[in-house]
Amino acid sequence: MSVLFRTSGTMQAPAFVLRRGGGGLGAVRMPATIAVIERPDGLVLVDAGWSRSQCAWPERDPGRAKTLFLGLDVKPEDAIASQLLSLGYSPGDVKHIVATHLHIDHIGGAADFPKATVHCAETEWAATWRRGRPSYDPRALDLPTVQRWSFTGPAALGFGASHDLFGDGTVLLLDARGHTEGSTAVAVKLAGEGWMVHAGDAAMFADDVRDDASKPPSLYMRALSWSIPAQRETYARLDAAEREHGARLVPAHDWDVYNALPHTREEAWPCAWTRVKKPKR
Numbered sequence: 001m002s003v004l005f006r007t008s009g010t011m012q013a014p015a016f017v018l019r020r021g022g023g024g025l026g027a028v029r030m031p032a033t034i035a036v037i038e039r040p041d042g043l044v045l046v047d048a049g050w051s052r053s054q055c056a057w058p059e060r061d062p063g064r065a066k067t068l069f070l071g072l073d074v075k076p077e078d079a080i081a082s083q084l085l086s087l088g089y090s091p092g093d094v095k096h097i098v099a100t101h102l103h104i105d106h107i108g109g110a111a112d113f114p115k116a117t118v119h120c121a122e123t124e125w126a127a128t129w130r131r132g133r134p135s136y137d138p139r140a141l142d143l144p145t146v147q148r149w150s151f152t153g154p155a156a157l158g159f160g161a162s163h164d165l166f167g168d169g170t171v172l173l174l175d176a177r178g179h180t181e182g183s184t185a186v187a188v189k190l191a192g193e194g195w196m197v198h199a200g201d202a203a204m205f206a207d208d209v210r211d212d213a214s215k216p217p218s219l220y221m222r223a224l225s226w227s228i229p230a231q232r233e234t235y236a237r238l239d240a241a242e243r244e245h246g247a248r249l250v251p252a253h254d255w256d257v258y259n260a261l262p263h264t265r266e267e268a269w270p271c272a273w274t275r276v277k278k279p280k281r
């Protein structure tokens with residue numbers, strides 16, 4: 001059992017918009033990182049990027065203005081449903097999609113998996129209903145099967161609360177609020193002692209976590225974060241997960257981190273699923 005990573009196209013924006021403490025006019029290229037987790041009973045995606053139709057015709061959806069604003073560069077084959085075929089999987093193999101949050105660049109691709117169960121934090125779901133921010137994708141509310149969780153489980157990996165997705169300790173959902181109200185970091189148990197933590201946009205870049213905590217927030221954070229103080233706390237927790245618990249941190253939009261990740265089944269990181277029971281047939 002294993003985990004590998006793909007990106008659903010790329011986005012880009014000027015460094016002075018995205019980087020904490022400012023930056024130059026140069027463009028920062030960003031992946032939309034999706035984790036593909038293989039389990040005995042099927043695939044789990046962490047985030048889903050953009051859908052087939054969005055990748056084929058972004059001018060129509062998400063539309064010209066957002067395509068320009070996000071510096072979105074997608075081709076038809078960039079949808080994760082298409083990429084799974086090239087990896088030797090079928091889109092029907094996807095049983096679960098965990099949303100780190102419900103922004104359009106993270107959940108659009110879920111539309112291509114109508115039989116999968118989408119998992120989302122209750123607080124994130126409620127925030128989407130309120131539609132207080134334009135970056136939410138209200139179509140997430142139309143997904144056929146959505147399971148919502150609350151962070152009622154014990155502290156884990158430096159986070160104050162968690163939710164054990166499958167009840168077997170292999171996938172822990174961590175309360176990483178800040179970027180959005182229900183932002184979630186997804187910890188996957190790797191073979192041996194380690195963890196992989198997909199941070200979603202709780203940290204867009206590894207430097208968000210590793211930089212001096214006093215660095216001022218980015219323009220992007222000022223414009224879009226639900227709570228900058230909460231986001232700073234989450235940065236500290238992700239830092240602790242990395243330094244004290246040895247977790248491999250995967251921010252959703254860090255191109256350098258993404259390039260060093262496994263992208264094929266041959267390279268995939270082995271996971272620990274010894275406690276997973278085989279499904280009854």
Ligand SMILES: [Zn+2]
Nearest residue numbers: 103105201252
């Ligand atoms: Zn994002």
